[in-house]
Each structure stands twice: as structure tokens, then as C-alpha cells.
Amino acid sequence: MARRPAVTSVQIAREAGVAQSTVSRVLNGGSVAPGTRRRVLEVLAKYDFQPSQAARSLVGARSGLIGVVIRDLTNPFYPVMIKAMERVLHAQGLRLTLVTDVLTADEGLALLRREGVDGVVFTSAVADDPLAHRIAGHGIPLVLCHRTLAGFPADQVEADNVTAGRLAAEHVLSLGHRRIAMVRGLAGASTAAQRGRGFRERAAEAGDAVLTEVDGSYDYAATYTAVRALLSEHSPPTALFCQNDVMAYAALNAAAACGVAVPRELSVLGCDDVPLSAWERIDLTTVRQPLERIAEVGVELLLGRLAEPDAPYRHEVLPVEFVERSTTAPA
Amino acid sequence: MARRPAVTSVQIAREAGVAQSTVSRVLNGGSVAPGTRRRVLEVLAKYDFQPSQAARSLVGARSGLIGVVIRDLTNPFYPVMIKAMERVLHAQGLRLTLVTDVLTADEGLALLRREGVDGVVFTSAVADDPLAHRIAGHGIPLVLCHRTLAGFPADQVEADNVTAGRLAAEHVLSLGHRRIAMVRGLAGASTAAQRGRGFRERAAEAGDAVLTEVDGSYDYAATYTAVRALLSEHSPPTALFCQNDVMAYAALNAAAACGVAVPRELSVLGCDDVPLSAWERIDLTTVRQPLERIAEVGVELLLGRLAEPDAPYRHEVLPVEFVERSTTAPA
DNA sequence: CTGAAAGCGCTTACAG
DNA sequence: CTGAAAGCGCTTACAG
Numbered sequence: 001m002a003r004r005p006a007v008t009s010v011q012i013a014r015e016a017g018v019a020q021s022t023v024s025r026v027l028n029g030g031s032v033a034p035g036t037r038r039r040v041l042e043v044l045a046k047y048d049f050q051p052s053q054a055a056r057s058l059v060g061a062r063s064g065l066i067g068v069v070i071r072d073l074t075n076p077f078y079p080v081m082i083k084a085m086e087r088v089l090h091a092q093g094l095r096l097t098l099v100t101d102v103l104t105a106d107e108g109l110a111l112l113r114r115e116g117v118d119g120v121v122f123t124s125a126v127a128d129d130p131l132a133h134r135i136a137g138h139g140i141p142l143v144l145c146h147r148t149l150a151g152f153p154a155d156q157v158e159a160d161n162v163t164a165g166r167l168a169a170e171h172v173l174s175l176g177h178r179r180i181a182m183v184r185g186l187a188g189a190s191t192a193a194q195r196g197r198g199f200r201e202r203a204a205e206a207g208d209a210v211l212t213e214v215d216g217s218y219d220y221a222a223t224y225t226a227v228r229a230l231l232s233e234h235s236p237p238t239a240l241f242c243q244n245d246v247m248a249y250a251a252l253n254a255a256a257a258c259g260v261a262v263p264r265e266l267s268v269l270g271c272d273d274v275p276l277s278a279w280e281r282i283d284l285t286t287v288r289q290p291l292e293r294i295a296e297v298g299v300e301l302l303l304g305r306l307a308e309p310d311a312p313y314r315h316e317v318l319p320v321e322f323v324e325r326s327t328t329a330p331a
Numbered sequence: 332m333a334r335r336p337a338v339t340s341v342q343i344a345r346e347a348g349v350a351q352s353t354v355s356r357v358l359n360g361g362s363v364a365p366g367t368r369r370r371v372l373e374v375l376a377k378y379d380f381q382p383s384q385a386a387r388s389l390v391g392a393r394s395g396l397i398g399v400v401i402r403d404l405t406n407p408f409y410p411v412m413i414k415a416m417e418r419v420l421h422a423q424g425l426r427l428t429l430v431t432d433v434l435t436a437d438e439g440l441a442l443l444r445r446e447g448v449d450g451v452v453f454t455s456a457v458a459d460d461p462l463a464h465r466i467a468g469h470g471i472p473l474v475l476c477h478r479t480l481a482g483f484p485a486d487q488v489e490a491d492n493v494t495a496g497r498l499a500a501e502h503v504l505s506l507g508h509r510r511i512a513m514v515r516g517l518a519g520a521s522t523a524a525q526r527g528r529g530f531r532e533r534a535a536e537a538g539d540a541v542l543t544e545v546d547g548s549y550d551y552a553a554t555y556t557a558v559r560a561l562l563s564e565h566s567p568p569t570a571l572f573c574q575n576d577v578m579a580y581a582a583l584n585a586a587a588a589c590g591v592a593v594p595r596e597l598s599v600l601g602c603d604d605v606p607l608s609a610w611e612r613i614d615l616t617t618v619r620q621p622l623e624r625i626a627e628v629g630v631e632l633l634l635g636r637l638a639e640p641d642a643p644y645r646h647e648v649l650p651v652e653f654v655e656r657s658t659t660a661p662a
Numbered sequence: 663c664t665g666a667a668a669g670c671g672c673t674t675a676c677a678g
Numbered sequence: 679c680t681g682a683a684a685g686c687g688c689t690t691a692c693a694g
Binding site (some may be wrong): 005018050051052053054055057062073074076078079080082083086087090093095096097098100102103107110111113114115116122138139249251253254256258265275279281282 | 336337361379381382383385386388389394407409410411413414415417418421426428429431438441442443444445446447466469470481487541544580583585587588606610611623
């Protein structure tokens, strides 16, 4: 079996002629005489010794494992975030365990508990999220990252999504569009609520804009269908704000399928600025949120929390930036 | 600390009035009298007990953890595979730990050993891969999945990549193209070698085709640059076969950047058929390999190996399928 | 600085 | 069917 380690700290100790606890000390940076340390290090190197994580986390105060809860790994958004988190965690000698939507909330929680994660970065919160509450209820430190929950007792980090929505509306209005539509993200997601609010408020300020809303739920297929229906109505909108990039891709493709020219007949805007959006074939006008930075801050907040469990909660709001590309044009 | 479980099997045992070993038996399906089992189950449910994985894998024969070695998570290829693997593993009560290119080979190996993985699904093999050899060298069962290594002592599963290359060449030739280019994948990757071979052989059979090759290393940026250079030569090719879809996207975007019309001036073909390729905005002619099936078979081979360590090695080759879309046209 | 010992929470023979 | 005990490989006080 692969499981049982080929060599344990006891054997290292024997060969180095010291006690097992001494091996443990050189491994964990305890006080050891230079000569002893050198001798142990040699044997350690000889066998390329790797201490068993299972034993370590069974006895130690920490497992060194951080749970990361995401939704759909195939949304190009998440790989970017995960990679950024992995980098920060790895620099601290920590590992990451992924909980995706392949698991139910119950299964995800059970997993995080069985694994004994030190904390959780939660990226997929929705209003009254049962999983977020239950994780916290089990006393597992967590931070809300990317999507937040008002009043939730935890550190939180998100983009300035209200401004993102306002910037999108601003652009659409300045191009002269007045028949406007918005594809909403997932009900209950703070990003959807905030982007929607910013867009609506700014659109209302114009006075003469007509805003239609349809549901996309941050889902490609649902959006594709919804936008095809929208575009075949009597007087379709001339501009369409999608609350994230993936829905904007669906809209772009739906428009192509309907023979609606972008941006000549329809302007399309997204929100996120995933790398894909900069491709010439897509070239999506969107609002950039600092994806990697959000992920990094999420992890940093969690590590800070683990270091100082009683510090006051922090809530970071990161700036967004409008990115004009070629899917938008004057009405 | 989150780490220390709120309730352990000893406490469950006490409350149920049985020995701790009895709790273990109902947890693991040992023989227990119906009445006793019911009583224990009740207490288990009352606390929603979750046994510590650390303790379990420390003492048990298996950790229940499978390592999955991939390269770049941001290649849309991998999320699809990982999701498929997660599903199969989850159905067996197993978990997955990801090793990506955020880690060096040394770090990846150390991680897999410390974690005590029961086995590894290796998807990123290159010729003489040091990591694959070293994993095997440590006695950790592994299967080569998606990319293979001739003569490597392990179960292997891959697509019929030689045929994939042939099908691509066949299509290009039948459209009348004779000035042809191929963007090669990563040197040392079996997929690149096989797809290249199939394409070259079939192209050679035409007798009058001129084939140029450039390096893309399965990398978006490298391919983008290489294709821009290629398209600005005196007599650029009229058809371009990219050994995977990501490189084809780079080619499509590079062509757009150069003002080269696809498919009128340049036909572009990929290989993989990632979901993205079906988008109207991309609509890439490509050769489909059964992504999810490859992932599933990879996991199944590994589980089979764990069940029967001495079975003869299996080598599965899964069929591919040509998918004509709109990025190719007659010369 | 270093060793002997306890103990983390389980699974697995071993008795009965 | 069930309990008592050993032991997995470590970390962490506790002595010396």
C-alpha cells in the first residue's frame, strides 16, 4: 500500500542516534544543537523524509488545510481565483481542499469537518446561505470572498459591485441607448444584487431610459435561452448589460445565433473581465474586478483571523475599472 | 481551534453505552446487533458525527485520497476532466487532491507523499517525466491519463490521437489546401507526438502538400505570437492545424489581430473540442476527444489497480470524432 | 539541549 | 455480537 510511509521519524531517529522527539524538533524548528541538527538533517535528506500529514494534524493544533468552497469549476472565473489562492497558501506551507458543486451542501460540510480544515474561504455565498451559516456554526473560521452577506459575522472581501453596475449604465447611456436590458445573475448573490442596484439607479437617473430585466442566474445555458427570447421580441433592446462575463458570452453567442449584429444592432456589456474577454474573437466591453486580488485578500483575511481570532471583523471593498472594448457602440 | 473535533467516537460510545470499537464497527459496517446499531446510530445522528480523516488514514490501510496531477488549471480542458473525476471518486466515497503547476515537481511529490494518497491520476506526462517516474518509484499506484508514456509500467488511457491528426489532415486536404501549417503542442507530450504524426503522415500521402511547423507548446501566448509571425510571411499557409483547441483560439485571435479572415483566407482547426469551441463566436472545426470519458476511465483504472494490484496493465485508447464547424473552408 | 512519555482519534486483530 | 488493548506517526509538555 502506498499509504504506509516508507520511513518514519522513528527510523530517522534511530539512524541518527537521537530520540524521535529530537527529529520532530529539527523538523519543526525547535532548539537543537548545531551538531545534532546537522546529523539529523543528513539522515532526513538521505531518505527524503516526508512527515505524515495525518499524524501531524491528528496531534497538532492545526491541519494546515484550508477549505475553498466554490460553485462551478468550469466557470473560467474560478480557476483564476483558485490559482491565486494556491499561490498565497503555498507560500505559507498550507494546502487547499476544494469543495465544488459536485457535492451537496451537506456533503461539503461533512467533508470540511472530517478533513479538519483550519478555515474556509467561501466564494459562493447566497442570501441566508445554509452552508456558510453551518460552517460558522461549527466554529470553523471562514471568510466570505467575492460574494458577501450583509451582517454575517465574518471577514469579507468583495469588489465595488455597485460602482460596477453604475459604470456599465453610464457607458450605455452615454452611447445614447434608451431601450436597455439587463441579465440578472443568481438570485441571492450579493454581486447580482449590487451590480443590479448600481445599474438600475444610474439608469433611472437618465429619466427616459426603459429597462427590461431577465434572469440568467449566472448560467450560460439559461442566459442563452433568455437572450434568444429577448431578441425575438417586437422591439428588442439596443443595449444589454449582463451581470457577469459568462452571461455576456452567452448573450454574444445568442445574438450571433439570432443574426443580430454586435455592436451595430446590439451593444453587449459584461462584468468581471475574465481573461477570455480580451480575446479578439470576444473583445467584450466589461467592468474589471480584481479577480486575483480578491482571492489573495480572501486568503490573507483568513490567515489573519487564524492568527488573531478575536480581532474585529474586516470588510474590504476593492475598486473596479471600466474596460471599453468592441461589443458596444452608439445606439 | 477548528481542528479538534467537537465530538469523538469515544464520546459517542459513552453516550450510547457501548465500547468505542463498537461505534467504529457501525461506522464501518462491521457486525453489530440490530438493537445496538440503532442505539449508536441515534447518538451519531444527534451529534451529526464526522469521523476524523486524519485518525482514519493514520491507522487504516487507505487514506481515501486520490492525487490528481494536472498542469494549468486555467486551460478549460482541465476543469471538465476534474469535474468528471470528482464525480466518480465521490460516488466511491473518495476525495481528490489537486497538484497543479503552482508546485514544482519536487513539491508535488512531497505533497503526495505527506498526504499519503492511495494513488495518482497523472494527466500531464511528458517524455521521461521525472515526476511520474518518481511517484511510481515510491510505490504509489498511478495511471497515466490523457497523456501517456510508451513502455511506462502503469495503466494508461488516452484518445486515439494519431487518428485525430489524420482526420484533421484529411479534412484540410479534401478542401483543396496545399500550403498547410501545423502548430505543435508541448514537446514530449504523447498527444503532441501522436497528433503530429497522424497529420504529417496523411499530409505526406497527398504528395503535393507543403507542411510548415511552428511551436505552440500548448500555450496560448506562445501560439499567439508564433501565428502572428507565421501570418506575416511572404506566402502564408491557407490552412492551420493546431494540436489543441487552446492554441486554435490563439490562432483565431492572432488572425483577427492580423486582419486575416477566417475561414476565407485561412482555415483553422483545433483538437479536443472543449465546450468553448461550440460557441457561435468561436465555432471551431476540431476533432473531439471524449474528455470526460478519458477522465472517468483514468479513475476507474486506478480504482481497479488498487483493488487488484497485480493485474496486468491495461491500455485504453478511446475513439475520436471529427467535428466540422465554420473555421474551415475550401482553399 | 535532549530524552522518555503521553496522547491525538481512530481501525483492527484478539478474546470472550 | 462486543469489549479491552495495541498501535498508526507524529507533537508537545515535562524532566533532567
